[in-house]
Structures are given as C-alpha cells and as structure tokens.
Amino acid sequence: MIDRDWKSKYLPDTSVRPLSDIIGDEDELRVYAVNGDVLPFDGWVALTVNLMGNEDPSLSITVPFLVSSLALERPLLGFNVLEEMIQEQPEKLISTLVVLLCKALCIPAEKAELMVNFIQTSKPLVECGRLRTGRQDILIPAGQVAWVKCQVPPHMSTSDPVVLFEPEDNNVQLTELDVGEGLLEFQNPRKPYVAVPVGNNTKHAITLPRKTALGSIHCVDKVIASDSPEAPKPTVTVNSAVSTPVDACPSSWRPPIDLSHLDDEQREKVNKMLCDGRSFRT
Known part of the structure; x- marks a missing residue:
C-alpha cells in the first residue's frame, strides 16, 4: 500500500x-x-x-x-x-x-x-476458499431448490475438480434456507465455478441478496467409499485429515495438541472432548 x-x-x-x-x-x-x-x-x-x-x-x-x-x-x-x-x-x-x-x-x-x-x-494445512453469490439478487420460489453459481476463489487449486462444501453457520440471510452440504465439482475450467443447492422449504418466496456468503470449499485429497453394507458411510479425506464416524475413532489417535500445561484430570477431560469431536475436519 x-x-x-x-x-x-x-x-x-x-x-x-x-x-x-x-x-x-x-x-x-x-x-x-x-x-x-x-x-x-x-x-x-x-x-x-x-x-x-x-x-x-x-x-x-x-x-x-x-x-x-x-x-x-x-x-x-x-x-x-x-x-x-x-x-x-x-x-x-x-x-x-x-x-x-x-x-x-x-x-x-x-x-x-x-x-x-x-x-x-511451509504450506497451508488446509486449502480452502469462501463462496459468495454473484452480483445479482436471486429469487428462490417457495418449495423449490435453486442451484446457485459461485465463482471459485482465484487462490484455490483446480487440479482436482472435486471439493468439499460446508455452509456458513452464522449468516442470518440463510436462516430460512436449506444450503446443501457435501461434495461439489468445478465447472467451466476457464472460469471455474461450483453450483450450490439452496432449498426454500417455506410457503413464500425468498430473495437471496447479492454477494451473500454461502460457505466455504475445501480441497479433497481423496474420497474413500466401501460397498460393504456394514461399513461406515463414505468418508472424505481433506488434506490428509479423515472425517470418520463417531464409533470409529482409534483410542490411540489424538489431534497434535500440546496438553503438557494441564494436570492429569484436566488432560483426561480434554482428551475425551477431542475424541468426542473427532468428526470435525482439521
């Protein structure tokens, strides 16, 4: 500057x-x-x-x-x-x-x-980008789903066309809307964008204002799926951090967090909390 x-x-x-x-x-x-x-x-x-x-x-x-x-x-x-x-x-x-x-x-x-x-x-631990709607307001009729096109942030790598989308948690503009979470695919390699499903389950039309923050996308290393009916649901690996079902967390694994400043009782409580929150992506 x-x-x-x-x-x-x-x-x-x-x-x-x-x-x-x-x-x-x-x-x-x-x-x-x-x-x-x-x-x-x-x-x-x-x-x-x-x-x-x-x-x-x-x-x-x-x-x-x-x-x-x-x-x-x-x-x-x-x-x-x-x-x-x-x-x-x-x-x-x-x-x-x-x-x-x-x-x-x-x-x-x-x-x-x-x-x-x-x-x-050094490299960033998680490569992610925030998604916003375009320059025009979007009208979503009652009881319908709109596929909202959002441009991919320029710093995001597009070498792998599949990304994980997570909706914005604290945006009041999305209170009455159902923003789909899951895997999305890049469209148009020259000017990449993703289409995010946004549902309106109310009985009245809702206008989504221009430049609304819908959520963020994360680069995915690989998608692991299993055909076994008893196997856990398909899991997604985001920069080598695996999101696993609640009952599949190995007791020997913990996030690399320094707990040396805590006493034994405090460490036990924190370790339990970390295991309970193991489905979060890092």
Whole structure:
C-alpha cells in the first residue's frame, strides 16, 4: 500500500487504475485502520519489487499496490510478497535474504537461514476458499431448490475438480434456507465455478441478496467409499485429515495438541472432548 503523496513524488507519470480490475467489485474491499475507520483508496498501481543488494533484475516481481487517499508514514509491503519472492527463486536469493534478515531483525545468520528455509517449505494445512453469490439478487420460489453459481476463489487449486462444501453457520440471510452440504465439482475450467443447492422449504418466496456468503470449499485429497453394507458411510479425506464416524475413532489417535500445561484430570477431560469431536475436519 502507498499513499497519494508517495505516488505523486516517485511515480508521477503512472496512471492509477480502478480497483475493479483486480477485485471485481469495489464494494467488496474494506480495509480498516487500528481506530476502526475504513481506509479509502483511489485505485491501484503496479510496482516492481526488488531487494537491496540484489542486482539481478530477473529476481524482481511485479506487485499491485493500493493507493490510499490518506497519508501513510511509509509504503506498506505484505509478507506475502517476500514469500512469493523466496518461493520463486530461492537458490539465487538465499544469500541476499539472509543478510537482509540479519540486519532487519538483529538475529544471527543461522536463524535467518532457518527462517528462509521455513518459508520455502511451509504450506497451508488446509486449502480452502469462501463462496459468495454473484452480483445479482436471486429469487428462490417457495418449495423449490435453486442451484446457485459461485465463482471459485482465484487462490484455490483446480487440479482436482472435486471439493468439499460446508455452509456458513452464522449468516442470518440463510436462516430460512436449506444450503446443501457435501461434495461439489468445478465447472467451466476457464472460469471455474461450483453450483450450490439452496432449498426454500417455506410457503413464500425468498430473495437471496447479492454477494451473500454461502460457505466455504475445501480441497479433497481423496474420497474413500466401501460397498460393504456394514461399513461406515463414505468418508472424505481433506488434506490428509479423515472425517470418520463417531464409533470409529482409534483410542490411540489424538489431534497434535500440546496438553503438557494441564494436570492429569484436566488432560483426561480434554482428551475425551477431542475424541468426542473427532468428526470435525482439521
């Protein structure tokens, strides 16, 4: 993020582009200051980011920066930009990054190297995305089901077309509606979306407002099913975490949570609670 003055001083000939170019609907963007005020933006500009001491232009990346209408003490650069640079060209940037981190954080080179290695190897435990309805209100007639198309968030991997959908729990706009939970499949590879079944079991039509949050989708590693009539229901593996029936939790397995700070009685109660909640996905 940069402000108007910084942009005018260093990029006087660069035009500010509308936010709709990168976020679709400008009304979706809400950035709050520490005092709770909403930060206004003029638009965005594309800037090339490099590291001090790095003379290889091929290692720089282009990043969209928001242009704030309010004054900022200095430009703000997200950690995700540094992460992107490290993961793209790690073997060429390690020495430069280690030197910079040592100076910036006052840490020895060994710790700086560990930090770089961690960024290179770290991956999110669960890849998921939130689903919202489109830009138009949706009318769902009484006693009918509407298949609502929701665009897949751009950061979601579409390599596997099957995802697990979980409805939003605390959205009052869905109080009278029945949002289907389960496996969904990506449609239209060029601009992927999923169709979520939303049922209206009332005796009156219900309007689903534009941009309503319906729930979230999670990447699925594999679906395990069995033809045996006595076998548990099909289970879904989400990033190697298996959702199992209530009576199938091995007593030897517990989520990797540190309970060393609790006494024996407290640990027993927490372990029982964790086993009782084993059907939750992690």
